[in-house]
Amino acid sequence: MVVVVGGGFGGLNAVRGLRDADVDVVLVDQTNHHLFQPLLYQVATALLPPGDIAPPLRKVLARQRNARVVLGEVTDVDPNAKTVRIALSTGTERTVGYDVLVLAVGATDSYFGHDEWQRFAPPMKTLSHAVRMRSQLLTAFENGASTDDPQERRRWLTIAVVGAGPTGVELAGQIAVMARRTLRDQFTEFDLDDVHIVLLDAAPDVLPPFAPSLRDHTRRVLEGMGVDVRLGRAVDDVDATGVTTRATGSDDATRDRLDAGTVIWAAGVRAAPLAQRLADATGATTDRRGRIVVRPDCTVPGHPEVFVIGDAANLNDLPGIAEPALQEGKYVAEVVRARTSGRPAPGPFRYLDLGTMATISPSDAVADVRGLRLRGLLGKVSWAVVHLAFLVGWRNRASVLLEWAWMLLTGRRSQRVILRGEVGDVPARSTTP
Amino acid sequence: MVVVVGGGFGGLNAVRGLRDADVDVVLVDQTNHHLFQPLLYQVATALLPPGDIAPPLRKVLARQRNARVVLGEVTDVDPNAKTVRIALSTGTERTVGYDVLVLAVGATDSYFGHDEWQRFAPPMKTLSHAVRMRSQLLTAFENGASTDDPQERRRWLTIAVVGAGPTGVELAGQIAVMARRTLRDQFTEFDLDDVHIVLLDAAPDVLPPFAPSLRDHTRRVLEGMGVDVRLGRAVDDVDATGVTTRATGSDDATRDRLDAGTVIWAAGVRAAPLAQRLADATGATTDRRGRIVVRPDCTVPGHPEVFVIGDAANLNDLPGIAEPALQEGKYVAEVVRARTSGRPAPGPFRYLDLGTMATISPSDAVADVRGLRLRGLLGKVSWAVVHLAFLVGWRNRASVLLEWAWMLLTGRRSQRVILRGEVGDVPARSTTP
Numbered sequence: 001m002v003v004v005v006g007g008g009f010g011g012l013n014a015v016r017g018l019r020d021a022d023v024d025v026v027l028v029d030q031t032n033h034h035l036f037q038p039l040l041y042q043v044a045t046a047l048l049p050p051g052d053i054a055p056p057l058r059k060v061l062a063r064q065r066n067a068r069v070v071l072g073e074v075t076d077v078d079p080n081a082k083t084v085r086i087a088l089s090t091g092t093e094r095t096v097g098y099d100v101l102v103l104a105v106g107a108t109d110s111y112f113g114h115d116e117w118q119r120f121a122p123p124m125k126t127l128s129h130a131v132r133m134r135s136q137l138l139t140a141f142e143n144g145a146s147t148d149d150p151q152e153r154r155r156w157l158t159i160a161v162v163g164a165g166p167t168g169v170e171l172a173g174q175i176a177v178m179a180r181r182t183l184r185d186q187f188t189e190f191d192l193d194d195v196h197i198v199l200l201d202a203a204p205d206v207l208p209p210f211a212p213s214l215r216d217h218t219r220r221v222l223e224g225m226g227v228d229v230r231l232g233r234a235v236d237d238v239d240a241t242g243v244t245t246r247a248t249g250s251d252d253a254t255r256d257r258l259d260a261g262t263v264i265w266a267a268g269v270r271a272a273p274l275a276q277r278l279a280d281a282t283g284a285t286t287d288r289r290g291r292i293v294v295r296p297d298c299t300v301p302g303h304p305e306v307f308v309i310g311d312a313a314n315l316n317d318l319p320g321i322a323e324p325a326l327q328e329g330k331y332v333a334e335v336v337r338a339r340t341s342g343r344p345a346p347g348p349f350r351y352l353d354l355g356t357m358a359t360i361s362p363s364d365a366v367a368d369v370r371g372l373r374l375r376g377l378l379g380k381v382s383w384a385v386v387h388l389a390f391l392v393g394w395r396n397r398a399s400v401l402l403e404w405a406w407m408l409l410t411g412r413r414s415q416r417v418i419l420r421g422e423v424g425d426v427p428a429r430s431t432t433p
Numbered sequence: 434m435v436v437v438v439g440g441g442f443g444g445l446n447a448v449r450g451l452r453d454a455d456v457d458v459v460l461v462d463q464t465n466h467h468l469f470q471p472l473l474y475q476v477a478t479a480l481l482p483p484g485d486i487a488p489p490l491r492k493v494l495a496r497q498r499n500a501r502v503v504l505g506e507v508t509d510v511d512p513n514a515k516t517v518r519i520a521l522s523t524g525t526e527r528t529v530g531y532d533v534l535v536l537a538v539g540a541t542d543s544y545f546g547h548d549e550w551q552r553f554a555p556p557m558k559t560l561s562h563a564v565r566m567r568s569q570l571l572t573a574f575e576n577g578a579s580t581d582d583p584q585e586r587r588r589w590l591t592i593a594v595v596g597a598g599p600t601g602v603e604l605a606g607q608i609a610v611m612a613r614r615t616l617r618d619q620f621t622e623f624d625l626d627d628v629h630i631v632l633l634d635a636a637p638d639v640l641p642p643f644a645p646s647l648r649d650h651t652r653r654v655l656e657g658m659g660v661d662v663r664l665g666r667a668v669d670d671v672d673a674t675g676v677t678t679r680a681t682g683s684d685d686a687t688r689d690r691l692d693a694g695t696v697i698w699a700a701g702v703r704a705a706p707l708a709q710r711l712a713d714a715t716g717a718t719t720d721r722r723g724r725i726v727v728r729p730d731c732t733v734p735g736h737p738e739v740f741v742i743g744d745a746a747n748l749n750d751l752p753g754i755a756e757p758a759l760q761e762g763k764y765v766a767e768v769v770r771a772r773t774s775g776r777p778a779p780g781p782f783r784y785l786d787l788g789t790m791a792t793i794s795p796s797d798a799v800a801d802v803r804g805l806r807l808r809g810l811l812g813k814v815s816w817a818v819v820h821l822a823f824l825v826g827w828r829n830r831a832s833v834l835l836e837w838a839w840m841l842l843t844g845r846r847s848q849r850v851i852l853r854g855e856v857g858d859v860p861a862r863s864t865t866p
Contacts, residue, residue: 032571032851049482051848058619059849068621071575071851088579089572090589128852138465139522142504146521156523186491188501395839395847399832406828414828415484416492418465418504420561 001026002336003084003098005074005274007034007057010310010325011104015067017333022340025067026096028074028086032056035127036391038322039400041167043130045174046138046182046413050127052399055392077101077278079303100305100336103278103292104329107311107320110268110289117238121263124167133264135418137175140261142418145189156261157195160243162235163267164201165208166321166358169218171266172199173360176225181411197227198258201267202234202248207366209319209356214366217375221360238263269320275312282306287314296348298332307332315349322390323354357383362408434459435769436517436531438507438707440467440490443743443758444537448500450766455773458500459529461507461519465489468560469824471755472833474600476563478607479571479615479846483560485832488825510534510711512736533738533769536711536725537762540744540753543701543722550671554696557600566697568851570608573694575851578622589694590628593676595668596700597634598641599754599791602651604699605632606793609658614844630660631691634700635667635681640799642752642789647799650808654793671696702753708745715739720747729781731765740765748782755823756787790816795841 002018004011007029015027033054042048061067072086075093084101086094109123122136123129137159144156161172179195199206199222205215206222206229219229233245233256242259271290279286284300285293291314292300298315300306309332310325318324331349338345355369357379365383367374374382384404388397406412435451437444440462448460466487475481494500505519505527517534519527542556555569556562570592577589594605612628632639632655638648639655639662652662666678666689675692704723712719717733718726724747725733731748733739742765743758751757764782771778788802790812798816800807807815817837821830839845 032575032849046484049484049848050850050852051479051482051846054850056619056849058616059845062619071572071579088576090576090579090585092580094579127850131852139504142465143521143523146504146523146527147525152523183491186489186495395845399835399847402832412492412828413484414832415482416465416489417483417487417560419483419564 001096001098002100002102003028003096004102004104005029005084006104006106006310006312007031007069008037008104008106008310008325009322010106010329011102012057012060013326013329014102014104014307014309014332015061016064017330018336019064019066021066021333021337023066023100023336025064026070027057027061027067028070028072028084029057030071030073031126032058032069032071033127034060034392037125038387039391040124040127040130041171041174043127043415044124044133044137044171045178046134046416047174047407048400048403049415050131052396052403053391054127055396060392074105074274077103077274077281079278079282079300079306082305098305101307102329102332103274103306103308103312104310104325105272105274105312106325107269107289108272109265110270111265112235112268114238117235118265120240121162121238121243121265123265124171125269131419134415135420136262137178138416138418141179141183141187141195143261144195145187151259153190154194154196155241155259157190158198158242158258158260159196159262159264160198160200160258160260161264161266162200162238162243163265164199164203164206164229164231165266166356168199168201168264168266169206169222170359171264172197172227173222173225176222176227177362177411178413180226182407182413182416184411193226195226198260199227199229200233200235200243200245201231204232204248206231207358210358210366210368211373214368214373214375218358218360218366221364225361235267269311271312275308278306278308287317289314297335297345298328298349307335316351318351319356321356324351327351357386359383434529434531435533435535436461436529437535437537438462438517439537439539439743439745440464440502441470441537441539441743441758442755443539443762444535445490445493446759446762447535447537447740447742447765448494448762449497450763451769452497452499454499454766454770456499456533456769458497459503460490460494460500461503461505461517461529462490463504463506464559465491465502465504466560467493467825470558471820472824473557473560473563474604474607476560476848477557477566477570477604478611479567479849480607480840481833481836482848483564485829485836486824487560488829493825507538507707510536510707510714512711512715512733512739515738531738534740535762535765536707536739536741536745537743537758538705538707538745539758540702540722541705542698543703544698545668545701547671550668551698553673554595554671554676554698556698557604558702564852567848568853569695570611571849571851574612574616574620574628576694577628578620584692586623587627587629588674588692590623591631591675591691591693592629592695592697593631593633593691593693594697594699595633595671595676596698597632597636597639597662597664598699599789601632601634601697601699602639602655603792604697605630605660606655606658609655609660610795610844611846613659615840615846615849617844626659628659631693632660632662633666633668633676633678634664637665637681639664640791643791643799643801644806647801647806647808651791651793651799654797658794668700702744704745708741711739711741720750722747730768730778731761731782740768749784751784752789754789757784760784790819792816
């Protein structure tokens with residue numbers, strides 16, 4: 001019995017890679033879908049419906065006879081008894097034994113020891129986060145229109161994105177397009193040019209993993225779209241009315257206050273807590289981001305039957321993006337197949353670096369692919385082709401392509417709905433402090 | 434200043450009808466969208482994304498220079514001072530004066546004096562309700578798969594729909610199609626034929642407003658799809674594990690218990706509470722469903738400047754469907770236009786009965802249009818044409834048509850996502866009592 005925990009890029013590819021193996025596979029996930037995280041910001045900005053980037057795991061694995069899906073959260077691992085404990089969606093618990101365990105639980109947001117900030121600066125990791133953020137963003141514009149107080153209005157129309165990695169850059173760019181183009185002519189109460197989108201990061205530059213020329217380009221394009229890019233500023237505090245920053249490495253005297261109706265956390269990530277539990281139980285080492293330092297074959301030292309992949313693992317400090325997780329998932333399946341069929345195990349995992357990409361605007365993206373650097377429209381077209389190719393399912397590809405074309409031609413976004421939006425039940429930050 | 438409360442079929446058509454009038458119009462709604470309620474059950478059954486049936490009010494009215502939109506709930510009306518009080522999305526309140534008031538606040542669910550049932554039998558009136566119901570239904574199947582206890586499994590796989598009007602019939606039919614076709618081969622833990630869908634009503638027949646031949650047809654088709662239609666049974670109690678019914682008009686001795694993991698309330702409706710407040714303030718009469726009995730020109734007696742339309746009004750006891758509300762909205766705009774331009778007022782409102790329709794299955798619907806009775810595929814095609822025609826926006830029409838075609842051809846539903854579905858945060862009824 002192979003138990004795979006997590007149906008993201010790593011876990012799902014591990015399961016699929018085992019389709020012809022003579023093993024039973026159980027995939028356990030807290031959600032019922034695989035999430036195509038690279039497009040999550042497009043759900044948060046009302047462009048795509050959630051289902052378009054989230055095929056149900058049962059559907060994806062419907063034809064794989066040896067795989068089962070369980071909706072639940074793995075709360076504990078006992079590597080000696082070789083069991084995992086699952087908190088099921090029914091509210092009860094179950095203990096399941098394994099011969100092989102693949103831990104692909106991914107990352108969760110890190111608030112650098114300030115979990116109290118999460119209330120005011122929600123994260124953007126799951127589909128539920130994105131849908132809630134969509135309501136919060138759309139409500140912020142409505143609140144800006146509803147208030148008569150200029151200062152309060154300025155606050156509601158200020159949106160701060162913390163973290164200038166790919167997620168932060170993509171979010172800031174999309175919010176700018178939503179404000180300036182989609183909502184154009186639909187608010188008479190204020191000038192949409194007054195919407196203030198601030199992208200904050202402690203680092204001195206946007207998109208740290210990219211080449212300097214692409215970073216400069218990204219920053220220039222964002223600023224041209226009206227995004228206020230503030231770098232070298234670390235977050236000192238987040239509360240109900242905004243965010244306080246200071247110059248990186250400096251003392252409190254340089255604190256800077258930004259009143260903002262919406263603060264989005266796209267900064268630090270760390271491995272999901274289950275990784276630390278497994279480390280504690282096996283004596284494995286974790287790095288400062290909570291990732292288990294695995295052996296070259298993705299196993300936990302001393303436990304050749306326990307694999308850790310993706311954002312929960314540290315293997316040569318690979319970046320926390322889809323591609324390493326996906327390749328590790330396939331590799332682990334290969335190792336397990338070799339073992340069950342008595343073939344010699346493959347050599348250590350080797351990462352094939354396919355580069356990295358980030359979109360900036362509807363007509364601009366940057367791509368850094370093994371020294372080949374693309375930007376502008378060419379970058380955007382490459383970005384679109386790659387993202388459509390990796391999306392699961394032809395229906396989703398067609399639907400996403402149509403939404404993109406519709407947005408490009410008309411500026412419209414089809415999913416501009418505030419949910420749970422009955423007054424009194426609006427998202428967290430809607431009440432005046 | 435014309436204040437229109439509610440952006441449904443009635444309110445939106447009143448606003449649009451005033452586009453060339455020399456008046457300022459303010460539309461106040463608790464949500465940011467117009468809801469095409471006739472397709473709401475298709476959101477709840479994972480077929481359509483919410484945005485496809487809910488165009489933003491600001492978008493719909495973007496080109497109407499004399500109209501403004503306010504997101505908020507009207508909590509009170511003062512017909513003497515001619516003001517309404519609005520609880521804004523910002524959490525503050527505002528009082529707005531009017532020359533003409535159009536109350537189009539629609540209906541809310543009625544639990545026949547048992548509001549405590551709502552927790553266990555959620556309603557299906559708003560987009561938020563539908564999205565929550567989608568998560569609840571999908572979670573019920575997962576829970577049925579997760580449990581090992583046959584009795585508990587049977588309970589999770591029992592879905593009771595209370596109310597055999599159009600909403601109840603359409604929901605029961607769609608859930609049957611979802612269980613038998615969409616989910617086919619995706620649950621190995623149980624036989625999908627064991628999913629037990631029960632349609633309950635106190636009346637002796639389904640779809641009371643339709644001709645007897647269409648009612649019989651509907652019932653036969655539903656039963657052919659495996660829906661357990663139980664008529665003449667009034668709900669006596671709803672709790673965390675199911676619903677208790679008794680034969681209509683009989684005593685407790687005939688009580689019947691149905692264990693059900695999901696109970697959906699599609700039974701009684703009554704006018705939104707604001708109607709009663711207005712009645713109290715003006716001395717107007719309300720009927721047993723809380724609707725204000727209006728004059729033949731849709732005004733409140735003694736207040737020619739206050740109109741009540743749609744599900745909040747009783748004018749010749751017209752049915753609570755889209756068409757009367759829509760026609761009343763247009764009519765009220767005509768009255769207001771006549772008044773402001775000094776033309777003679779039009780005669781009393783006359784309802785043009787365009788009939789009524791309900792869908793049963795992907796290939797069957799009934800339509801009762803001025804004596805013309807359609808059913809089967811012809812009924813379904815008429816139903817589809819009419820519903821697409823009344824949907825707002827070409828993009829939405831195209832998208833809905835594609836989702837329907839995709840469903841018909843493949844059985845797949847694109848929006849099968851459980852949101853807020855992290856374990857521990859699943860919908861209300863997911864924990865074992």
